[in-house]
Amino acid sequence: MSEAETYEEIKGAAELSYRWWFWPFAIGLSVAMLGSAYGVQIGVVPSGVGHLIFFAAYMSLACTFCPLPTAWIFLWVGRDHNPFLVCTIGALGTCIANLNDYYLLSFLLRYRLVDKVRKTRTYALAVRWFDKVPFVILSVATFLPIPVDVVRLLAISRRYSRRLFALATFVGRWPRYLILALIGRELQLSWVGILIAFVALAVIALAKMLWSLLRRDKE
DSSP states (O other), X not given: OOHHHHHHHHHHXXXXXXXXXXXXXXXXXXXXXXXXXXXXXXXXXXXXXXHHHHHXXXXXXXXXXXXXXXXXXXXXXXXXXXXHHHHHHHHHHHHHHHHHHHHHHHHHTTSHHHHHHHTSHHHHHHHHHHTTSHHHHHHHXXXXXXXXXXXXXXXXXXXXXXXXXXXXXXXXXXXXHXXXXXXXXXXXXXXXXXXXXXXXXXXXXXXHHHHHHHHHHHO
């Protein structure tokens, strides 16, 4: 593929209607959060339903560009709700979060600086590997407790079908979230225990981020 063709492909990826995605997302998220909070306050919405709405909103924000820790919230929601309902809502929320990644990266792909990555030998090898069975690779990578950003971002850079992208996310995350929801139901941690888990996970995530930055500087 020539440089011109490559750039046209990137430009085409950037032409996704990201505004038609983000404006409804932002408005819908705001209405859901404010509406549920007000509904709980005046007694129209049960507190349990309000918790689930907050949970869904939180999960829809937890993406690569907004790396919120998610394990702790399953320990919280999983205490009082059906594990199958919790993992389904969580997986749907992650589908939305990953589509946020899809549109954001597609927007960034319009810049030639990002194009340089696509011209590397490593990228070419990764593409060859991913293109063999993309849905399976994406689903498995989404399930496993490993950094999935590389696989997901590779799928986005290849302009993999958004519907299959979201479906692979759901297929991979549903069983993973079911495990977390069951753990939350069994442990029945107090708020103190959940807070400790949240802080520990946040520290681990921050340490990983700092380590990555230090390694990048050394290279």
